[in-house]
Amino acid sequence: RKEVEQDPGPFNVPEGATVAFNCTYSNSASQSFFWYRQDCRKEPKLLMSVYSSGNEDGRFTAQLNRASQYISLLIRDSKLSDSATYLCVRRGNTGFQKLVFGTGTRLLVSP
Amino acid sequence: DAGITQSPRHKVTETGTPVTLRCHQTENHRYMYWYRQDPGHGLRLIHYSYGVKDTDKGEVSDGYSVSRSKTEDFLLTLESATSSQTSVYFCAISESIGLDTQYFGPGTRLTVL
Numbered sequence: 633r634k635e636v637e638q639d640p641g642p643f644n645v646p647e648g649a650t651v652a653f654n655c656t657y658s659n660s661a662s663q664s665f666f667w668y669r670q671d672c673r674k675e676p677k678l679l680m681s682v683y684s685s686g687n688e689d690g691r692f693t694a695q696l697n698r699a700s701q702y703i704s705l706l707i708r709d710s711k712l713s714d715s716a717t718y719l720c721v722r723r724g725n726t727g728f729q730k731l732v733f734g735t736g737t738r739l740l741v742s743p
Numbered sequence: 744d745a746g747i748t749q750s751p752r753h754k755v756t757e758t759g760t761p762v763t764l765r766c767h768q769t770e771n772h773r774y775m776y777w778y779r780q781d782p783g784h785g786l787r788l789i790h791y792s793y794g795v796k797d798t799d800k801g802e803v804s805d806g807y808s809v810s811r812s813k814t815e816d817f818l819l820t821l822e823s824a825t826s827s828q829t830s831v832y833f834c835a836i837s838e839s840i841g842l843d844t845q846y847f848g849p850g851t852r853l854t855v856l
Contacts, residue, residue: 673850674849674850719785
């Protein structure tokens with residue numbers, strides 16, 4: 633089983649829709665989590681961090697469920713510019729604390 | 744945006760040739776990383792550096808070596824390129840290891856024929 637698993641999508645939604653992605657992880661000792669956004673042929677960029685009970689940033693809400701070992705990303709009022717691949721990332725809490733990346737979920741927002 | 748550049752941005756080479764990719768940062772961050780990104784895989788760590796001349800292996804380090812002689816530069820070398828090393832290579836930097844964010848460079852698209 634992969635350490636971080638995501639549905640690759642694509643998720644096709646119209647502008648203004650609400651869309652949610654889930655990401656499951658296998659290492660219960662994971663310390664913290666992040667959502668990165670990656671546009672086509674570009675570098676990943678941090679979208680938001682997810683600590684303890686989750687957090688909200690404008691139209692974006694991230695939740696963490698440690699009991700079920702998943703995190704989610706909710707995007708409200710989708711914009712065309714939200715079209716991208718969203719990478720789920722976890723950080724370990726031992727040693728080097730490396731980041732482990734999921735393969736990403738692709739979102740396509742249409743007019 | 745964090746000041747990270749990578750060179751070259753695109754390269755096509757032949758199997759068996761040596762290749763060096765360069766990452767340059769202007770942020771004076773201590774930690775630097777090399778990742779590769781391939782379809783069906785998340786970004787995978789090749790090597791990282793925690794200071795000048797201090798480097799360590801990541802999860803896919805075979806066939807790669809690195810050097811860091813200055814804070815701002817982190818070089819990734821493929822001693823003898825193979826077709827399996829065709830990939831997009833990203834450099835990243837971070838100020839610390841703990842809860843700190845990693846910032847990525849624009850990437851280098853390498854094709855080994």
